[in-house]
Structure formats: C-alpha cells, structure tokens
Amino acid sequence: MPHLRKSVVQNTIDVSYAQSGASVNTDALGMREMQRRAFEERNAPYLLIKAPPASGKSRALMFIGLDKLYNQGRKRVIVAVPERSIGASFKSTDLTSRGFFADWEIKDHNNLCSPGSNASKVKAFTDFLNSSDTILVCTHATLRFAFEKLSPEDFNGTVLAIDEFHHVSADLETSRLGSLLREVMTESDAHIVAMTGSYFRGDSVPVLLPEDEAKFTAVTFNYYDQLNGYQHLKSLGIGHHFYQGLYIESALKEVLNLDLKTILHIPNVNSGESSKDKLDEVGQIMDLIGTDAQTDPHTGIITLKRNDNGQTIRVADLVDDTDLQARAKTLAFLAETAGEDPDAVDIIIALGMAKEGFDWPFAEHALTVGYRASLTETIQIIGRVTRDSPGKHHAQFTNLIAEPDAAQSEVTVSVNSMLKAITASLLMEQVLAPNFEFKTKKSDDDASDKGTIKIKGFKEPSTERVKQIVATDLTDLKATILQDDSFARAAFGAVDAVTTNQVLIPKIIRERYPDLNNVEVEELRQQVVVDSVIKNGEVKTVGHDRFIKMSTKFVNINEININLIDTVNPFQRAFEVMSRSVTPSVLSLISDQIAATKITISPSEATEAWPKIQQWVKVNGRRPDRKSEDSTERYFAEVVLYLKRVKQQRAAEKRLEKGADQ
Structure with missing residues (x-):
C-alpha cells in the first residue's frame, strides 16, 4: 500500500504579516480599504483596478456601478466574467444594511451565467439593452457573441465592467475581446471598469496598447497591503x-x-x-x-x-x-x-x-x-x-x-521550465515584499528613515508619466522583464549585472513604454533596479543602523549609492535557489544549457550597448572576444558581430540599388 x-x-x-486587520475592516459605508480607494476614483470614465484575490474587487465594482447609475447619469451596468462560476461573485447583495445608499440587485433573467445556449443568452443580452433593467452579468464569451450582432453605439450610456481583465489583449487581430473593447472605447460614450488581480498575460503581448492604457485611471492595492491587513x-x-x-x-x-x-x-x-x-x-x-x-x-x-x-x-x-x-x-x-x-x-x-x-x-x-x-x-x-x-x-x-535529465531528448524544454518557474517565484517575492519610497541622498547627514531609503546618485521621477508608472505599474513592468526571452540568461548569471541593469532593462522599458524619452527611461530603470535589489536583499539591524545584503556582503543602508546597486544582479537569487535545490550534476547541466543558448541581439539592444563597448575597448586596448570566460566580454563580442553583419547587409543593399540604377 x-x-x-x-x-x-x-x-x-x-x-510574515502583522495581522493588523486594516484591509478587511469596513467603514461607515461598508467599504474595505481597497474598495475605499477605488470608490474615490468613481468619476473616472475609464477605471483600472489592480488588486490581489480576496481584496474585494467584486464589491468595489458594485459600489462604483451603483454610483454611476444613481449619480452619474449612466443607464445600465454590464459585468463580464471569464467563466460562469465567477458570475456568482456579482449576485444580488445587500449593501444598505452596512451603510451604502443602495443595494446591488440583479434580476434572475439578467444573470446570463446560468446554464443555457449561446443563442438564448445573446437574445437575453440584446433584450436587456432595449429594456429599463439596469444590471446584467454575463461571460466574456456571451459579450463577444452579442457584440457581433450589435454596434458600439448600442453601448452608449453603459458601464461595461470586465472582470479578470488580463484576458484582454492588445493584439487586436487575435483577441476578439481586445478589439471589442477598443471599438467600444472609440465609438461610444461607455464607461469602462476593468478589474484584475494580475495585470499581465501569460505571453509577452500587453493587455492594452500604450495609448489606450494611458486613458485609464489606475487604482493599485498591492499584495503586501492586502495580506498585512x-x-x-x-x-x-x-x-x-x-x-x-x-x-x-x-x-x-x-x-x-x-x-x-x-x-x-x-x-x-x-x-x-x-x-x-x-x-x-x-x-x-x-x-x-x-x-x-x-x-x-x-x-x-x-x-x-x-x-x-x-x-x-x-x-x-x-x-x-x-x-x-x-x-x-x-x-x-x-x-x-x-x-x-x-x-x-x-x-x-x-x-x-x-x-x-x-x-x-x-x-x-x-x-x-x-x-x-x-x-x-x-x-x-x-x-x-x-x-x-x-x-x-x-x-x-x-x-x-x-529535474532535467541529460539522457532526455527534451532537455532544453526541461531547463527552460525550471528557469521560468523560479523567475515566477521571484516576481512573487517582489509582489509580497513591503514597499519602500526611494529618494536622492543630498548629503552625508541626509539619513534614511522608516519606509524611505535615500540613495546617492539616485534620480527621482521628474515627470507625471514616470511617477504614474512607478505608482501603479512597477510590478507589471517587472513581469514583462522576467518574461523577456533574453532575461532568463541574465537572471542566471550568463550576463553580468551591469549589462543586465544598464542594457537589457532599458531595452525592455523602451519597448513597453515607447513614449518615454531617454531621461525618463533612466529614471524608471533606476527605480526598477533599486526596488528589485532592495526587495531581494536581507535587511539586518545592528544598534541604530540598518544593513542590507547586496550580492555577498552587507552594506549600511545610509551608504548605498546607485553605482553600487548597478553592480548587483537584481534577480541573482534565482541562481541561488537553483543551486540549493538541485544536485551538482543537474546544476551543471542547467549552466551548460544556458551557456549554449544562442545570444540574440536586437537593434535597440545593440544601440544601447555600443557606447559601453567603445568604453570597454578604450580601457582594454582590444576588441572583445567571443571565446572569453567573462560573460560581459562575450556579450559585447556578440553585439560587435551583430553590428558587423548589419553593416555588411546595408553595404550589399546599396550595391544592389546602385546596380539597378545602372
């Protein structure tokens, strides 16, 4: 047996958490902390609520939806959920007994998360739009099918709430939900309330195009605030x-x-x-x-x-x-x-x-x-x-x-699965850690205090755009970084810390936020690197001083500077976890597989790295060697080789153009 x-x-x-009760206690209107934050932004036509599971997003939507019906002139609220079982989260709910001015009431025939055919649900959906009823709940699928028989103008006067918003995709050619949302936003006066516990997808495609995302007012309630309360x-x-x-x-x-x-x-x-x-x-x-x-x-x-x-x-x-x-x-x-x-x-x-x-x-x-x-x-x-x-x-x-096995034919797949599983946990570590505010250290007497860390050479956000990304989008940016194909190598030491921090991360930032200028990219890069390194570091208090472990040594928090932080791989713990958890032979197999992976260079990455390569050549008096044992030198050599190929291709194209003219 x-x-x-x-x-x-x-x-x-x-x-560990403080069990403060702050995130679950309710106020005079029956609202918990996250719900209060969201309700404060209830007048926004496009509202994006990013909050972890169990933080009360469903109830927050009820408060906001009812306010838009009673006080903002909206005619109806449509709630779309990814699957039928989740529809129960939006069932009729008594809110007045807890202090709110109205109850959330949904008639049975407007609950389209019950059993039934697609055709019957589409008919019920269109009937709802032509009735005086005010609230309907359906699945994403029903919303998509109904939209095929409607026009965006039919959503005028509507509040369209989309639960589990990460199901939307900016790839409008393949995402019917994404294209539907774009049409409703551009061709109707509908208000949008988007709710999600994880504002990023499993692939590398963003949820929204940057120009669409900029229209949303974001309310963020992080995992640490939720669990600590x-x-x-x-x-x-x-x-x-x-x-x-x-x-x-x-x-x-x-x-x-x-x-x-x-x-x-x-x-x-x-x-x-x-x-x-x-x-x-x-x-x-x-x-x-x-x-x-x-x-x-x-x-x-x-x-x-x-x-x-x-x-x-x-x-x-x-x-x-x-x-x-x-x-x-x-x-x-x-x-x-x-x-x-x-x-x-x-x-x-x-x-x-x-x-x-x-x-x-x-x-x-x-x-x-x-x-x-x-x-x-x-x-x-x-x-x-x-x-x-x-x-x-x-x-x-x-x-x-x-564990990957060298005898298996799919060893590359196994190694990649291990790497991605570890990096996923590293993202969770970032999400679950307490938050700090980072400021520029202006003098030796300018000491850090509780909740704030002051850093020499640190560039604070100078524009509202960067401040907004730091306040509401930093976790999503880290998720994008960790999901980038080139970043798995960096996380496991195949690319040195300085190249990771000063080349790879800025490249990803530029791809995600093409509207940022060079100054804004650098400010955001520093924020990502500093936040990641600090949250990964072990903090110890000795007397009145706090020390943080950076790489292999402890540094007084009052003495850290941006140049020191840039020498630390922000996700080095991935390799540390791996080395502790598997046998030496398996670890060697993983290292060999990473080293054998072909380095792919993008044009933007090469442009970012070129000034650093010039400086490297000036210091070392030679060109970087692809066979070097130093990971930075190997990386620089690959960039030089890439630029050489690009130059050759352009020269060949010019010769062809010249021959055609003759």
Missing part, C-alpha cells in the same frame, strides 16, 4: 520541490500533507510531467491518500479512510469530466457549501479548474505539479490560498518541478 512521507519543502520565499493569516511560503521520475511515485509522497486543506493541480496532459492519462493519475493519488472510497451521489464528494491514521478524509475530483452532470453537482457543492463549512471538503484535485475566481477560503496549501506557462496562472493559483479565514495562520504554495 502506498504511503506518504512528510518532507519539509525548502521555501524560496517566507513572508488580514486578521488571521500570519505567514505565506512559496517553495519548489524538484524531483526525478514520476511525480506520484516520488515527489507527491513527500510533500502532500493530508492535515492541510489542499488544492492539488495535476499537470496538463500535454506536459512532460503528465502520464497522459489524467483519470489514472487521479486514481493513483486516491490510492496514495486512502482506501474504501465512497462517492456521495448528491455532492460528488469522495470519502476515504486515510492510509496513515484511518481517519475520514473528503476529496473533490474536478478532473473527471466523463459525467458533466456529476461534476456540476460537485462544483455547486463547493460554491454553496464548502465556502461556509470547513468540514465539507479536505482536498480538491483539479486540472484546469479551481484557479481564477475560485473561492475556498479554508484552502491552506496550493500544490501544483509542473511548470505553469503563465505568470498570471501561477499568481491566480497562489491567490486560492491567500484568503483570510479563522484558524488559518499559514498559507503555502508548492510547485513540483521535474
């Missing part, structure tokens, strides 16, 4: 467990703790971690958990006797889709009962479900097998366990990742 061997996962991130949750851990062989036979036995309320996501059937038979995987997991399985015909919940102690344990299987009616019963039970009764279920096994919008406040452990292709998906999964709940003091996310 299989049995579990409890093992402690070495966390990449461990964060809880009443019960005290700490959060994020860790990786690397394994060899089949995950059920090795890793799962070590990390599945049956005493914790757990959401277990098995790997996608197309991934290398999957056995390709998802139902058999669930069966093996059940065998690992217990015996004497009994299924409740009314709820679909499976009860077993635990192998380790014989106690009853309740499991929900959301993987088996052979009987859709049975799974619908399980989903209904989870939505209606499990969120209120802590004894209703102990483990949920899922594949594509139980992610964004899924609410099980008692969940303590998100155990995910395999690399997730999207930072958004990872954040959504972590968000399932970061809800505050009585008796829940610690939340844990564990990612099981297969």
Whole structure:
C-alpha cells in the first residue's frame, strides 16, 4: 500500500504579516480599504483596478456601478466574467444594511451565467439593452457573441465592467475581446471598469496598447497591503520541490500533507510531467491518500479512510469530466457549501479548474505539479490560498518541478521550465515584499528613515508619466522583464549585472513604454533596479543602523549609492535557489544549457550597448572576444558581430540599388 512521507519543502520565499486587520475592516459605508480607494476614483470614465484575490474587487465594482447609475447619469451596468462560476461573485447583495445608499440587485433573467445556449443568452443580452433593467452579468464569451450582432453605439450610456481583465489583449487581430473593447472605447460614450488581480498575460503581448492604457485611471492595492491587513493569516511560503521520475511515485509522497486543506493541480496532459492519462493519475493519488472510497451521489464528494491514521478524509475530483452532470453537482457543492463549512471538503484535485475566481477560503496549501506557462496562472493559483479565514495562520504554495535529465531528448524544454518557474517565484517575492519610497541622498547627514531609503546618485521621477508608472505599474513592468526571452540568461548569471541593469532593462522599458524619452527611461530603470535589489536583499539591524545584503556582503543602508546597486544582479537569487535545490550534476547541466543558448541581439539592444563597448575597448586596448570566460566580454563580442553583419547587409543593399540604377 502506498504511503506518504512528510518532507519539509525548502521555501524560496517566507513572508510574515502583522495581522493588523486594516484591509478587511469596513467603514461607515461598508467599504474595505481597497474598495475605499477605488470608490474615490468613481468619476473616472475609464477605471483600472489592480488588486490581489480576496481584496474585494467584486464589491468595489458594485459600489462604483451603483454610483454611476444613481449619480452619474449612466443607464445600465454590464459585468463580464471569464467563466460562469465567477458570475456568482456579482449576485444580488445587500449593501444598505452596512451603510451604502443602495443595494446591488440583479434580476434572475439578467444573470446570463446560468446554464443555457449561446443563442438564448445573446437574445437575453440584446433584450436587456432595449429594456429599463439596469444590471446584467454575463461571460466574456456571451459579450463577444452579442457584440457581433450589435454596434458600439448600442453601448452608449453603459458601464461595461470586465472582470479578470488580463484576458484582454492588445493584439487586436487575435483577441476578439481586445478589439471589442477598443471599438467600444472609440465609438461610444461607455464607461469602462476593468478589474484584475494580475495585470499581465501569460505571453509577452500587453493587455492594452500604450495609448489606450494611458486613458485609464489606475487604482493599485498591492499584495503586501492586502495580506498585512488580514486578521488571521500570519505567514505565506512559496517553495519548489524538484524531483526525478514520476511525480506520484516520488515527489507527491513527500510533500502532500493530508492535515492541510489542499488544492492539488495535476499537470496538463500535454506536459512532460503528465502520464497522459489524467483519470489514472487521479486514481493513483486516491490510492496514495486512502482506501474504501465512497462517492456521495448528491455532492460528488469522495470519502476515504486515510492510509496513515484511518481517519475520514473528503476529496473533490474536478478532473473527471466523463459525467458533466456529476461534476456540476460537485462544483455547486463547493460554491454553496464548502465556502461556509470547513468540514465539507479536505482536498480538491483539479486540472484546469479551481484557479481564477475560485473561492475556498479554508484552502491552506496550493500544490501544483509542473511548470505553469503563465505568470498570471501561477499568481491566480497562489491567490486560492491567500484568503483570510479563522484558524488559518499559514498559507503555502508548492510547485513540483521535474529535474532535467541529460539522457532526455527534451532537455532544453526541461531547463527552460525550471528557469521560468523560479523567475515566477521571484516576481512573487517582489509582489509580497513591503514597499519602500526611494529618494536622492543630498548629503552625508541626509539619513534614511522608516519606509524611505535615500540613495546617492539616485534620480527621482521628474515627470507625471514616470511617477504614474512607478505608482501603479512597477510590478507589471517587472513581469514583462522576467518574461523577456533574453532575461532568463541574465537572471542566471550568463550576463553580468551591469549589462543586465544598464542594457537589457532599458531595452525592455523602451519597448513597453515607447513614449518615454531617454531621461525618463533612466529614471524608471533606476527605480526598477533599486526596488528589485532592495526587495531581494536581507535587511539586518545592528544598534541604530540598518544593513542590507547586496550580492555577498552587507552594506549600511545610509551608504548605498546607485553605482553600487548597478553592480548587483537584481534577480541573482534565482541562481541561488537553483543551486540549493538541485544536485551538482543537474546544476551543471542547467549552466551548460544556458551557456549554449544562442545570444540574440536586437537593434535597440545593440544601440544601447555600443557606447559601453567603445568604453570597454578604450580601457582594454582590444576588441572583445567571443571565446572569453567573462560573460560581459562575450556579450559585447556578440553585439560587435551583430553590428558587423548589419553593416555588411546595408553595404550589399546599396550595391544592389546602385546596380539597378545602372
């Protein structure tokens, strides 16, 4: 009989919180802290709310939507959610008993997240636009299908609220939701309220074009503010467990703790971690958990006797889709009962479900097998366990990742998966850390204080545009940096810190914000690098002085300067995590794979690097060598080679043009 061997996962991130209660306490209008911030901007025609799961975005929309109906002359509110189950977050809600001036009331026939055909829902949608009803909830799909039969002008007088806004894409040719939104914004007077817990997509395509994004008023409530203001949750851990062989036979036995309320996501059937038979995987997991399985015909919940102690344990299987009616019963039970009764279920096994919008406040452990292709998906999964709940003091996310094997043909894919999984956790570390304000240190007596760090040579934001990006968009910019193809090499030491900070990061900033001038790019670059290095650094207090670990040494916070910070790789911890967590042979394989990866140079990157190459040649008295052991010299040599090829191509084109003229 299989049995579990409890093992402690070495966390990449461990964060403790103050349990201040600030983010969950309500004011005289019944609003929590994030909702108050959003409501203050209720008059904005385009409003973007960026806030973590469980911060109250749905209720914030209710407050704002009702104000626009009663006080701003709007005729109706349409709420679009990515899937039917999330529609329950916008059900009729009593707000007046808690101090607000109106209740959120939605008629049953305007809840289009109930079962039904696309055709019937499109008809109900168009009927709503021609009626005096004021509130409708539907899926993104229903909104898209209905829009095909409507014109943008039909949305005049409407408040269009889009939940999980990261589903929108600036690639208007492939994103129907993105093109729909653009048409409504340009050809109607509709107000837009966009809500998301992760304002970036799994790919490198931005959510909105820069000129469209600039029209939105952003309200940002970060993860640290949210979790620090809880009443019960005290700490959060994020860790990786690397394994060899089949995950059920090795890793799962070590990390599945049956005493914790757990959401277990098995790997996608197309991934290398999957056995390709998802139902058999669930069966093996059940065998690992217990015996004497009994299924409740009314709820679909499976009860077993635990192998380790014989106690009853309740499991929900959301993987088996052979009987859709049975799974619908399980989903209904989870939505209606499990969120209120802590004894209703102990483990949920899922594949594509139980992610964004899924609410099980008692969940303590998100155990995910395999690399997730999207930072958004990872954040959504972590968000399932970061809800505050009585008796829940610690939340844990564990990612099981297969170690690459030199004998496997897909070693490159395995290495890339490991790198991306680690960089995803590094982004979460940035998100979960407390925020500091950075200012220029004007004299030796100009000391840092609590919440503020003063840095010699630091350039503070000088324009409203840079201030706005720093205030509302810094995490999203870091996500863009971490998802850039060239950055994985930099994060793992294949490119030195100065080149990473002064060449690669400015290149990515220019691509994301083409409207910034050189001064603004440099100000934003410094903000990104300083914020990342400080948040990655370990801070210690000795007497009255604070010291921060930068690279391998501790530095007095009052003595740091921008030149020193530029010598630190802001994401070096990725390699440190890897070196602690895998065997030396696997680490060597990863390093070799990174070194063998071809360096690709873009025109903007070459332009950015050229002045530094000229300075390098002046100092060293020679051209950089591609075979050098120094990563910076190798990188500079690749840039020189790229520029040489560009020059040759241009010369050839001129010769062809000259020959054609003759």
